[in-house]
Amino acid sequence: MLIFQQCRFLLGLSHQVQVSQLQLSAGQHCAIVGANGSGKSALAAVLAGQAQLLAGHAELPARISWVSSAQQQALIEAERRKGDADILDVEVDPSSARDIICRDHQHWSDAQEQQLQQLASMLRLQQRLDTAFLALSTGETRKLLLIKAILQQPELLVLDEPFNGLDVDACSALQQLLADLQQRMTLVLVLNRLSELPDFTQKILYLAHGEIEWQSADAGITALELAELAQLNQLQQAPGPLPGKDRDRFTPALAEQILVRLRQGKVQYGDRVIFQGLDWQIQRGEHWQITGPNGSGKTCLLQMLSGDNSHCYTNDLQVFGYQRGNGESIWDIKQHLGLVSNSLQLQYRVGCPVLHVVLSGFYDSIGLYDQPSALQIQLAQQWLALIGLEAKAKDSFQSLSFGDQRLVLIVRAMVKHPTLLILDEPCNGLDELNRLKVLALLSVLAQSGESTLLYVNHHSEDKIDGIHRVLRMTDYQAPVPDRPVA
Incomplete structure (x- = not known):
């Protein structure tokens, strides 16, 4: 054949x-x-x-x-x-x-x-x-x-x-x-x-x-x-300590203990209700895993928090103390947020070096349009070394494999030690070695107390130590009416 x-x-x-x-x-x-x-x-x-x-x-x-x-x-x-x-x-x-x-x-x-x-x-x-x-x-x-x-x-x-x-x-x-x-x-x-x-x-x-x-x-x-x-395929080494923060351009600390509050959350497209009746609150340091089948609204919910889904304005939603839809700037939200998702990887089509992709995490941009400081460059290089991609710092991001792109986007999300880190299936496309390494890195971050994690995954073996709370989207799904088969 x-x-x-x-x-x-x-x-x-x-x-x-x-x-x-x-x-x-x-x-x-x-x-x-x-x-x-x-x-x-x-x-x-x-x-x-x-x-x-x-x-x-x-x-x-x-x-x-x-x-x-x-x-x-x-x-x-x-x-x-x-x-x-x-x-x-x-x-x-x-x-x-x-x-x-x-x-x-x-x-x-x-x-x-x-x-x-x-x-x-x-x-x-x-x-x-x-x-x-x-x-x-x-x-x-x-x-x-x-x-x-x-x-x-x-x-x-x-x-x-x-x-x-x-x-x-x-x-x-x-x-x-x-x-x-x-x-x-x-x-x-x-x-x-x-x-x-x-x-x-x-x-x-x-x-x-x-x-x-x-x-x-x-x-x-x-x-x-x-x-x-x-x-x-076996794991070769445990992760080292996480790189430090950018002391020269440090995001101001949040006074709020409650990072997210959603009351009677509902998302509907046409006649189809994705989820409804969701009351949810995330306190600082409370790490959550979000579960549910494909199409149950997991990604949609996370996109509401990041401002990438318009349903954030149709719901009673507070993020970092800002009531969505009351004139707040999206940058007020994003400066405290880190994000890894399939959607982001599909959107990150800018032709730029790998190092610039990591540096863009400091500025919440797709591509690098600001002049980074010497400290930021040093920290970005340390993050790349942590995932074993320091030799590819000057390579085009688009030239990387799907899995290596995912690794780069993970450290891009972590580089500023965000208050809230959203992880929508972060291990997609990762080989056994890098999957275990990333899970270990995220476990270290979860236990450091600096970032609160929201984690979506479909594999029971992909556990992050420190995550004990679970939001099950199936608890908030409307029944799907039967339709005749053509």
């Missing part, structure tokens, strides 16, 4: 990928693992036929589907550009989830509609097919792209981090769906967690420095090979 011999590929305008020897037979399902920046996503793009062959011999199947964060980001940006058409006095209807799925099919058959309904039901997206695409959560968008790829009936399906952003139930449903698909198509999965490795996986590729450093034998994966792989 797939053969590479002494191949060199061009990906994008300048990135080259080397593959000396790789062969996959039909039905030989493969997982690609390795550290952040090791080239996993680049290899996945090559296998998906997205690269130009410069040298060597390559054979690929005729029908390939591919799902990745790069695709997700490009699609979101394209839909946002459509939404900007009103500047030209052109009315453009926003694309629905169904529009995105069906747009590449000239004829939509009853059989395809039946399969769509089955897939949507399995991934709990059935009630969202007629929703505007840009109103979907990150996890729902990923499910949508997966359904679209499956409906193309590929011979080879390449999934780059398919479990990223999915809640526990959705991860379980996806595992079951993959088990069903492996009877009909060959699967290649890019994974950061060995716990997500499907039972039917028959080959593993371990990447380092952009090349396949190790691969399992073709006869199947042995217990010894899994042990060797776990050793390659």
Whole structure:
């Protein structure tokens, strides 16, 4: 099905990928693992036929589907550009989830509609097919792209981090769906967690420095090979002490003990109530974990606190003592706030060096537009050293892997030791080493008493020491009315 011999590929305008020897037979399902920046996503793009062959011999199947964060980001940006058409006095209807799925099919058959309904039901997206695409959560968008790829009936399906952003139930449903698909198509999965490795996986590729450093034998994966792989992924070191604060430009301390107060919170889009009746109060030093399935309003609630969702003005909400909607400046809020989220990573498209991205955390900007002090530069360099990326300080942020970008945005959020640190799935895209390192860093920050943490995650093993309070969004969801199946 797939053969590479002494191949060199061009990906994008300048990135080259080397593959000396790789062969996959039909039905030989493969997982690609390795550290952040090791080239996993680049290899996945090559296998998906997205690269130009410069040298060597390559054979690929005729029908390939591919799902990745790069695709997700490009699609979101394209839909946002459509939404900007009103500047030209052109009315453009926003694309629905169904529009995105069906747009590449000239004829939509009853059989395809039946399969769509089955897939949507399995991934709990059935009630969202007629929703505007840009109103979907990150996890729902990923499910949508997966359904679209499956409906193309590929011979080879390449999934780059398919479990990223999915809640526990959705991860379980996806595992079951993959088990069903492996009877009909060959699967290649890019994974950061060995716990997500499907039972039917028959080959593993371990990447380092952009090349396949190790691969399992073709006869199947042995217990010894899994042990060797776990050793390659093991944690190498504990985090050191956190860098200090910027004494020259220190954010004034807050007098308020209560950082957030929400009374009878409600978010509604059209006829759909996301959550309602939420009374919530966050006191200084009270760390919270926010749980709930995809689409339950976790990200929406956090965006209300940061001022990135207009529902902050339609609710009785106080943040840092400011009643939202009473003429307060957004910078009054952001100067005390640190933020890590999937949405921020998608928005951070400014071409600038990695060091500037970390420095922008002092100014709450996307890109660096102020002259940083010598102390700020020193502190930013210390934060990069803490996550092992000091050597990439001058590299373009856009040239980093998805996981390394996430690491940089995490220290960007932490660099000013914010009063409130919002962590919306911070470990998405991180390999085993960096995931454990980040969790340890956040545990140190939580126990320091300087920052109050709000934490969203879908993996029970990703624990942050010091977080004991839980807000369950399912307690505030309105019942969803049954709708007839088309």
